[in-house]
Amino acid sequence: MSAPLLSVRGLKVHFPVATGRLFAEKPVVRAVDGVDFDLAEGETLGIVGESGCGKSTTGNAILGLAPVTEGEILFDGRDVAGLTGRDRQALWRDLQVVFQDPVSALDPKRTIAQSIAEPLEIHGVARASRKARVDELMELVGLRATQRDRYPNELSGGQRQRVVIARALALEPRVVICDEAVSALDVSIQSQVLNLLLRLQRDLGLSYLFISHDLSVVRHIADRIAVMYLGTVAEEAPTDELFRRPLHPYTEALLAAVPLPDPVAERAKTARPLQGDVPNPMDMPPGCPFAARCPLREEGCDQIRPQPIEVGPGHRLACHVREREITGSSALDRQGT
Incomplete structure (x- = not known):
């Protein structure tokens, strides 16, 4: 299998927040807090999630428009996270962007x-x-x-x-980052632009990183989908697999809320509504960022961060409860919580 064209490893983007106190330690907003994914040549990876989940910041970090706090951004095997000046400008020949608002x-x-x-x-x-x-x-x-x-x-x-x-x-370019590229358009025009992007990809061999809050749009164009929540990837899978077999409770809730013309997975159709409020990004729990709203949460979920596990070809998720269902144990069991 050939190496991915674009690889993101342990990407973190933290923004300090001014407090007005001269010597006080500045709190940080963890906009992106440990993201990993690959993008192959000629492939489309969709990144979806609610507003504020860090998906656009991830795209901006890859483009060099947001400072990388930690992690690697490998383009064609070369770490480009810290490029500046002429080196960054040269990279933009291969890496371009289509923003939301034309x-x-x-x-x-x-x-x-x-x-x-x-x-x-x-x-x-x-x-x-x-x-x-x-x-x-x-x-x-x-x-x-x-x-x-x-x-x-x-x-x-x-x-x-x-x-x-x-x-x-x-x-x-070889990679185009589409950041909510059709969300400002009427539905009928959205379809035309999506079909244009698909034709251009076929004819030019482009790779897309397609960022959107709209799962139905992403389903139309993406080969794989990464679901983000508060700066982390909750689940990643091939598009058909994600719609057929969503495993993370956040993915289930997103799919259950999307009006679709055809049935989706049984689990998504019967998903329980989200509970609680989105955590303060300046005061995140040390464990799972979704724990406060998760209908499956257990004691310790908010204290121990779940690590992504492979549950099928190209299918990864980070959830203690689902991990136990699939493998028989989770980090909660191993640490005696």
């Missing part, structure tokens, strides 16, 4: 052609070559040549997102 992502004073050409200009591509490349990219994403000299406010939301996608592809 309005804020585009300069309203630049024409469509100028916006798409921006990364080519930054990386020193000759003017004549830039024009030809822009024309090629516009055709690739389904924009008309007559729209070349228009401004973002003259386009629809779906057309603007096509411009953002074209700009992301300008330097022929």
Whole structure:
């Protein structure tokens, strides 16, 4: 089996919070608190979870837009977590992003052609070559040549997102991080953009890290899904497997809340509603971050952090109770809790 194109190992992103007290120890927000995953060439990994779970911060850390507190980000076998300056700029040839809001992502004073050409200009591509490349990219994403000299406010939301996608592809990247890339669009337009992304992946051999809060959208595009909760990965599995056999109680609750046209796993359909409040990210329990809301929680769950275990091909989860059901014991039993 070939090595993954992108590997994240033990990724942590902690943000200190000012308290107003000069010598007081600053509390930290554990936005990402030990995340591991791989992304293969030509694959789409979906990252899902509620708002504030750390999924966008994970993407920003990979891009170098959020400081890495600890861990490795391996791109093609090279640790790129600490790259700065020219080295980081060179990496952006291979690693690009499509953000949620195309309005804020585009300069309203630049024409469509100028916006798409921006990364080519930054990386020193000759003017004549830039024009030809822009024309090629516009055709690739389904924009008309007559729209070349228009401004973002003259386009629809779906057309603007096509411009953002074209700009992301300008330097022929190998990985594109799609951060809520369709959530600002109407449902009918979402489908068109998702199908465009799938076609581009097939034709160009792209790998996607697809970040979203919408499981039904992720199901349409992702080969595998990682479910995040408060900075950790609760469960990761191939997409069909996750919908057929969700194991983590948080995954079950998410699936139970999604209106789907076809049945999902029995466990998800009968999942109990979430209890309690989301813990304060500045005062996290030492154990499972989901313990406070988990309908299956046991004594000690909030004191001992569950470690991810493999429960099937490509299927991992971090849950003491489910681990015991599958293997016969858990860290709670081994530590006498």
